[in-house]
Amino acid sequence: MAAPNQDFNSFDRARFFVRYFNPALASLRQAQVQLHIPFVAAKRALRADAVGYFVADAFDASFFAPADAAAPTPAVLALGEALFKEPVLSGKAGRSCASCHVPSRAYTDGLKVNSSLLADAGLERNTPTLLNAALQPDQFYDSRVHYLEDQVHAVVSNKAEMGGQLSEAPALLRKKGTYAKLFAKAFANDKQPLTEHNIRRAVATYVRSLVRLNSRFDQYLRGDTTVVKPQEILGFNLFMGKAQCGTCHYMPLFSGTVPPLYDKTESEVLGVPATADTLHPKLDGDQGKFLLYGVAHQKHAFKTPTVRNAALTAPYMHNGVYQTLEQVMDFYNKGGGAGMGLDVPTQTLAEDQLNLTQTEQQAIIAFIKSLSDAREVAY
Template sequence: MIYFRISLVILVGMALSLISCQWSSSTTSLAYKLSPASLAMQVLRQYGQDLTQLDSAVARLRHAVATGQQAERQRQAFLAARRAWKRVELLAEYYSPSTAKLLNGPALGEVEEFDQQQRVHAPEGLQVLETYFYPALYKPAQREEVLEQVAFVQSSLLGLHHAAETLSPTDRHLFDAARLEVFRVMTLGIPGFDTPASPGAVPEAAEALAAVQATIAPYQPQLRTRHPSLAVRLDSTFRAVQAYLGHSSAAHFDRLEFLVAYANPLSQQLWAMQQTLGIPAFKEVRALRPDAGSLFEVGAFDAVGFAPTSTVRPTVAQAALGRQLFFDPVLSGNGSRSCASCHQPTRAFTDGQAKSVAYGGRGVVLRNAPTLLNAALQRTQFYDGRVSFLEDQVASVVASPVEMHGSLATAARLLSRNSSYRAAFAQAFATEPQQTAVQEQHVKTVLAAYLRSLIRLDAPLDKYMRGQREALSPSARRGANVFLGKAKCATCHFLPLFNGTVPPGFERTEAEVLGTPARASRRPRSLDSDLGRGGATGIRWQEHAFKTPSLRNIALTAPYMHQGAYRTLEEVIDFYDQGGGAGLGLDVPNQTLPADKLHLTTQEKHDLVSFLHALTDTAGLGHSAPRRLPQFPSAMARLNYRKVGGHY
C-alpha cells in the first residue's frame, strides 16, 4: 500500500512539474525583466538546497521513529522537519500548491463532491504526523502508521524536486511569492493553523520569513544603489523580526504586536522595494489585489475577484439601481416584502431574529438572515454554501417560496412597465445593445453590484493595524491575542476578513462541523437537525457542516449560529470554550472543531468580547434606503402603495 501511494505521488508530482513548466514558460516572456536570469536562478538554486535539507530532516525523523528514540528526541526531529518545510514553503506553495497541500494540508478527512461512493480520503502529511507526537506521543503499536506517514512525506517531496527542475522564475513571480509568504505567516502561521497541537508556530514563522529574506537577497545590491535608505530600513526590519520571534515563546507571544509592528512594515517595505526596482505587479484581477502592500490597507481586496467574471466591473449606476431594487418590494410575489425586510441596514443587514419570518408571515424559514456586509468577499453563499456567486444567491432568494415567493422573469416584466426603472436600466447598461424591456439577467446583475458595494473594512482593528494605536482599548488588544492564540478563533475565521475564505489566495471558503445543539444548554439533549452542507450535497461526511461566516460586525448580528441558538457573544464563546457539541457530550463523529476544552478565563472571555466589538464598521449605512420608490402607471396603481423596504 505504501509503495502504491509513493508511485501515485511521484506520478502526480511529474504531472504537476509539466504543468508548472508550461505555465512558467508561457508567463516568463511576458514578465518584466529587471535583471539577468542569474539573479532569479540564485533563488532557485537556494530552493533546491533547501529541498535537500528538508529531505535530510525527514530522513532523520524517520530514523528517530524507526529506532524508537526517546520521546523528546522524536519530537525535536519532527519540529526540525517542520521548520525545514517552512524554508521551502514560499516557492512550493506558489509553484506547486497541490503538492504543498499533500505535504501540509489539514489533518481532516475529505470527500470529493462528485464521488457517488462518498469515500472519505484520509489526510496525510506533516499535520497528520503532528497528531502522533502531540499532545502525547503515539503508542508503540502505531509505529508503522507513523513510518507510513513519513514515507508519504518523502514521496511527496519527490514531486517538489521534479517541479523545481523545470521552473523558470522571474523577478515579478519571486516578489509576488515573497509578499504572499509574509501574508501566509500572518494569517495561517502565527495563529497556528498548521500547528494546531505542537508549539512550533513562532520558530516556524522565523524560518518562513528567513526564506523571504533569502528570496529577495540577490536583489538587495540594486536596492542599495537605487534607494539606500529603504535598503537600510528593510535590513533593519528583517533583523527586528528575527529578534522578536527569537525571544518569544508561543505561550507569551504578542501576536497582535508582531502583526502591526513587524509583519505589516515588512510586507509594505517589500512592496516598496519591488516598486523601486521597477518590477510591476501583475495586472490580473485577484481577491487580494496583486499590488496590496498590506493585508489591512484601504482597498486591499477587490470584490470583483470573487465574481463570476472579472472582465466586467460593476458601475456606480448599476450599484445605485441595485440599491433601489434592494428596498423595493416589487421583486416579491405579493409586492410587500423586499430584500431589506430581512436584511436591515440598522442591524448590519440582518433582522435580529433566530430564524427569519417566512413569506406572508407563515412560520419561519430554515435559518436566520446573515449579514450582507462583506458577503461579496467569500467563495460561497448561503449557510450551506450551495451557490458560489451573488447573482445566483439573488435568484434563489427571489424564487424561494418561503422567502420572497417571486420570479425574476415576472419582476423584469413589471419593471419594464415602469418608465423610471426602464430609463435607469438603460443608463446602467448603456455599453450594451439597447433592449426594449428590462432583462432578467440585468436584475440579478444590479442587485449583485449593490451587494458588492457593501464592503466595510475600516473597523477599529483596521485602523489599529494601519498605525492608529489609540483605536483599540487595552482589553480589545488583549482579546486580539486570545483570538489569535489560546482561543484558536483565527484558525477558522481567517485574518483579515474574519470569515472562512482561506488566505493568502482566498480561493476557497471553508465549512465546519461545530456540533451546534438544537437549543442552547450546558447539557444539550440533541444536535440541531439541519444537515447544512450535507443536505445540499448529499454527502454524509458533510452533514451539519456550515460555512464559516464573517465575524466583522458580529456585535450587531445576534442571535448567533445558523438557527440563532445563542443570544449573546458570551454564550457563543462558552460553547467554543467547552469544545463545541462533542465537548458538550453530543455524538458528532465528523466534528471538525477540536473537542478539547480551551480553558479560557473569565478575563480572557471578557477581552475576547471587547475585541469582537472592535470589528464593527457600518460607515455610511445611516442613509442606505431611498426616500421614495418609482411610481407605476395608473393601470398598476396597486403597486404604488408599496413601502420602502417592504414589510416584515
C-alpha cells in the same frame, strides 16, 4: 521576533504585525516600485499592488464575481440599491431583499429566523449579514452557489423567502415609470436594458459594494495605536492563539475564506445545539451541506462566517440559537457540541475545553467588537 521566554500563548501577535510584519510588507512594495518591477497582472483576491493586508482597498471584490458581472458604476449601484429595496421582485408577497437584510442592522434582521412566506413557518436558517459577502467564493450557509448573481435568483424564487419569479419581474418593473430610466442609464449599451439578467447583475453589484474593512482594529494595524484598548489587543492575541478562533476565522477577513488565494471557503461541523439550554443540550436537526451532496463527513457542516461586525449581527449560528457573544464564547469554550456531550462524530471543532477564563472570554468579545466598521456603528 519573540521576546525571551515567550511561548505560543504569550506571544504578542498584535505587536508583531504593527511593528514588524506590516512595515516589512510596505518596504517590499516600495522596493518593488523603486526597482520598476511590475506587479502581477493576473486578477487576484488580494490586489497585487496593495500596501498590506489591512488597508481598506486590499481586496478586489471583482475576483469573486463572474465574468459578466456589471461594473460598479454609480448608475448600476443606484439601480441595484433601488431593486434591493423593491418589493415588486417578490410579486404579490410584498417582501424585498431589505426586508430581511436591513441596512440599519448591518444587513441582518435581528431575528432568530425570519418568518416564512409559507403558512405557519419560519425560514430554515438565520439571516446572515451581507457586509463583506462579496469577499467569499461561496454563498449561503451550505455554500450551494458561487456568485451573488445566482444567490439573488435563488432567494427571489424561493417560495419561503421571497416567492417571486425573476422572469416576471421585468414586466412588473416597467409598470413603475422610474425603472425604465434607471435601467437605461445603468445599462446604456444594451438594446433591452430592463431584463431578468440585468436585475440579477444590478442587485449583486450593489451587494458587492458592501465591503467594510475599516474597523478600529484595521486602523490599529495600519499604525494608529491609539484607537484600541489593551483589552482588545489581548483579545486579538487570544483569538489567534489560545482560543484557536483564527484556525477557522482566517485573518484578515476573519471568515472561512482561506488565504493566501482566497478561492475557497471552509465549512465546519460544530455540533450546534437546537436550544441555548446547556444543561440538556440537543443537537440541531439541520444537516447543512450534507443535504446537497450526501457526503457523510459534511453532516451538520456550515460555512464559517466572518466575525467582522459580529457585534451588530446577533443572534448567532445558522439557527440563531445564541443571543449574545457571551453564549457563543461559552459554547466554544466547552468544546462545541461534542464537548457538551452531544453525539457529533464528524465534528471538525476540537472537542477539548479551551479553559478560557471569564476575563479572557471578555477580552475576545472586546476584540470582536473592535472589528465593527465605523460606518455601521454610526447607524
